[in-house]
Amino acid sequence: MSNTNERLQKVIAQSGITSRRKAEILIVEGKVKVNNKVVTELGTKVTPEDKIEVDGVPLEKEQSVxxxxxxxxxxxxxxxxxxxxxxxxxxxxxxxxxxxxxxxxxxxxxxxxxxxxxxxxxxxxxxxxYGVEKVYVAKVKGIPSKEDLRKLIKGVKDKGEVLKALRFRVLSTDKKKNTSLLELTLREGKNRHVRRMMEQLGYPVIKLKREKYGxxxxxxxxxxxxxxxxxxxxxxxxxxxxxxxxx
CATH class of the missing domain: 3.30.70.580 (Pseudouridine synthase I, catalytic domain, N-terminal subdomain)
Incomplete structure (x- = not known):
């Protein structure tokens, strides 16, 4: 059940009636009720079933899309x-x-x-x-060796982070243009994950597309x-x- 909880100020902001910062102020001022009880603690978490009122007005929940x-x-x-x-x-x-x-x-x-x-x-x-897999197709400069690509599975260090791929596949290579097309499957999604990972191996990304999400x-x-x-x-x-x- 814990993963269904959201911070109260976030839920209020997502409803569209005000910003998250303003929602925090309203909570501290005692203008927010959860299940008919005044809540003033910012760390309070709520579930979709909870009844929320802001300044006496019930929070209308948007239909999830x-x-x-x-x-x-x-x-x-x-x-x-x-x-x-x-x-x-x-x-x-x-x-x-x-x-x-x-x-x-x-x-x-x-x-x-x-x-x-x-x-x-x-x-x-x-x-x-939660490890939902994401599949990318990357066009990179150079033709990576299998040995280099296996390093993706073990993890490549960049700026204090370890960047990994779950799987890899070479789709094609072009020796004349010195480029390769790779399919990379990730379970994480750190900032510029694929680009940084390939850069560290010496094969900078020319073009990147996420083909699949789960x-x-x-x-x-x-x-x-x-x-x-x-x-x-x-x-x-x-x-x-x-x-x-x-x-």
């Missing part, structure tokens, strides 16, 4: 950008819910990205301990398009995360 998006290159995995660059939510102008991306796919990369307003689901599929693929989508997940897919992703924890 889940989208698979084929992110183009040159788009920020965020809901806003201080530099005015295009963000992923710009592609969802008709979606009324306050959706946000699950994790990140860096600016220069394309591929499968999930967006939702369900914080519990987001944590399940994103957190490393059971979800980009089949039927073109760059910049999205679709809703079916209830079955949402359950399959939840079950996949739960299964990985049990294992």
């Amino acid at each position: 889940y989208y698979l998006f084929y992110k183009p290159r040159g788009v920020i995995s965020s809901v806003k950008d201080e530099k005015g660059r295009k963000v992923v939510t710009d592609f969802f102008p008709e979606v009324e819910e306050r959706i946000y991306p699950i994790g990140r796919l860096d600016y220069d990369s394309s591929g499968a990205l999930l967006l939702t307003n369900d914080g519990v689901f987001a944590n399940l599929v994103m957190h490393p301990k 059971i979800l693929t980009l089949d039927g989508l073109r760059v910049g398009e999205f679709r809703k997940l079916t209830p079955k897919e949402v359950n399959q992703m939840r079950n996949l995360a739960s299964k990985n924890v049990e294992e």
Whole structure:
């Protein structure tokens, strides 16, 4: 049950009525009730079943929505950008819910990205301990040896972090252009994980695409398009995360 809990201020902010910082102020001022009891502690966690009131007004819970998006290159995995660059939510102008991306796919990369307003689901599929696999196809400079690629399984150190791949596969090589196409499967998703890992091995990434996220693929989508997940897919992703924890 613990993984269904969310911080109270986060739930209030996700409802769209105010920012998280303002929600924290309202909690401290005693203007928030959970199950008819005033709550003033910021660390308080709530479940989807809890009744929340803010300034005497019941919190209306948005219907949970889940989208698979084929992110183009040159788009920020965020809901806003201080530099005015295009963000992923710009592609969802008709979606009324306050959706946000699950994790990140860096600016220069394309591929499968999930967006939702369900914080519990987001944590399940994103957190490393749940180990939902993500499959990337990387075009790299150079032709890595099997010995070098095996280092990905053991882990490559970069800036104090150990970056690993669960599996790898060489899809093709081009000796004339001195490039390779690799398929890399990860269970973690650290910042610029694949790019940093390959850079450390001496094979910088030229192009990167996330082909698969858990059971979800980009089949039927073109760059910049999205679709809703079916209830079955949402359950399959939840079950996949739960299964990985049990294992």
